[in-house]
Amino acid sequence: MTETSDPGTVVIGVVADPDLPARLARDLAHSLPAALAREDDRTDWRVEVLDDPFEAMYPDLEYVIDKAGRHVRDTSWDLALCLTDLPMRSDGRLVLASLDLRHRVALIPLPALGGVRLRYRLRELAAGIVRALRTGAETAVHPGREAAARAPFRVVRIVDDGAGTVLVERGGPARFAGLLAGMVRANRPWRLFLGLSSALAGSLAGTAFGVLYSSIWQLATALGGFRLTGVVFVAITALAVWIVVGHSLWERQTFRDPIRVGDIRLRNTGTAVTVALGAVVFYAVLFLFTCAAVALVIPPSYLETVLGGPVGVRDYLTIAAMASALGTVAGAVGSGLEDDLTVRKATYGYRDRERRNWVDRQRDQEDP
Numbered sequence: 001m002t003e004t005s006d007p008g009t010v011v012i013g014v015v016a017d018p019d020l021p022a023r024l025a026r027d028l029a030h031s032l033p034a035a036l037a038r039e040d041d042r043t044d045w046r047v048e049v050l051d052d053p054f055e056a057m058y059p060d061l062e063y064v065i066d067k068a069g070r071h072v073r074d075t076s077w078d079l080a081l082c083l084t085d086l087p088m089r090s091d092g093r094l095v096l097a098s099l100d101l102r103h104r105v106a107l108i109p110l111p112a113l114g115g116v117r118l119r120y121r122l123r124e125l126a127a128g129i130v131r132a133l134r135t136g137a138e139t140a141v142h143p144g145r146e147a148a149a150r151a152p153f154r155v156v157r158i159v160d161d162g163a164g165t166v167l168v169e170r171g172g173p174a175r176f177a178g179l180l181a182g183m184v185r186a187n188r189p190w191r192l193f194l195g196l197s198s199a200l201a202g203s204l205a206g207t208a209f210g211v212l213y214s215s216i217w218q219l220a221t222a223l224g225g226f227r228l229t230g231v232v233f234v235a236i237t238a239l240a241v242w243i244v245v246g247h248s249l250w251e252r253q254t255f256r257d258p259i260r261v262g263d264i265r266l267r268n269t270g271t272a273v274t275v276a277l278g279a280v281v282f283y284a285v286l287f288l289f290t291c292a293a294v295a296l297v298i299p300p301s302y303l304e305t306v307l308g309g310p311v312g313v314r315d316y317l318t319i320a321a322m323a324s325a326l327g328t329v330a331g332a333v334g335s336g337l338e339d340d341l342t343v344r345k346a347t348y349g350y351r352d353r354e355r356r357n358w359v360d361r362q363r364d365q366e367d368p
């Protein structure tokens with residue numbers, strides 16, 4: 001292990017959960033050395049990435065820190081950063097990072113960084129954490145007065161427990177909204193329905209019915225904007241509810257520990273928002289394809305005959321909206337035929353259980 005007080009090469013190990021954290025870790029391996037070199041160009045900064053699923057939710061934090069600390073002791077790493085897509089809170093406050101100054105290890109829950117400019121925010125936070133781990137001064141994480149105005153996040157409190165563990169807490173009136181946005185970003189709702197072949201097949205069948213049957217055209221144009229909006233809303237809601245209920249995505253509160261109960265509520269909220277946004281994206285994409293199908297299949301002259309008057313773009317959009325709503329409802333029914341694993345792996349509850357099982361297996365191997 002290289003001594004951090006000596007000039008030369010500093011090796012930063014990044015341990016990342018699978019999926020989004022692993023991708024951000026690889027990006028960090030390219031961007032972090034340049035950011036650190038702007039402050040200290042005499043040091044050769046190197047970043048090594050290790051994909052390793054771990055459970056970062058309290059109370060397993062000590063195990064994560066200890067495992068990363070072993071990497072620092074047993075390898076060429078000088079310090080370690082752990083990236084997870086699971087949120088962390090302490091006494092109701094949002095934790096931006098947890099630092100173990102003695103073992104030179106830090107844990108970064110990505111949802112605390114919000115849902116936008118994630119790479120930039122992670123790089124800036126990681127640079128501050130590296131400074132703190134090298135100097136042993138937790139205040140190095142906090143930007144100076146001039147830099148604070150440009151910082152992508154606001155540190156409100158740094159809590160030192162006196163044993164070398166430091167919690168960096170994020171402030172701002174929208175901090176929990178940002179946390180929820182970060183959780184949804186980690187779930188990637190736009191990808192939720194890409195693998196649902198049964199839902200896609202059902203939606204195409206329902207949409208085709210709406211495009212080809214003239215009675216649907218008449219009903220759509222007769223509904224009016226308010227009722228049609230209600231139909232679309234009900235269709236999207238039906239798809240989202242069917243996904244959540246049909247695949248048991250809602251976690252039950254089986255714990256009495258208020259911390260675990262709060263974590264489950266937070267994950268359930270993240271799952272609900274993820275599925276809702278995924279359903280909106282599903283409808284929006286289906287609507288675009290339906291618009292093209294309606295324009296291709298229905299001649300204006302024939303549509304005028306059916307509707308009994310002149311037609312325009314608005315009529316075509318109205319028909320497409322109605323047909324897409326029918327397709328969305330049919331997709332909801334089709335989603336019930338999907339393998340649960342395809343849907344659940346996009347939610348926090350599933351990933352939480354999978355990582356806990358993985359950690360238990362690792363512990364069994366380490367303690368024969």
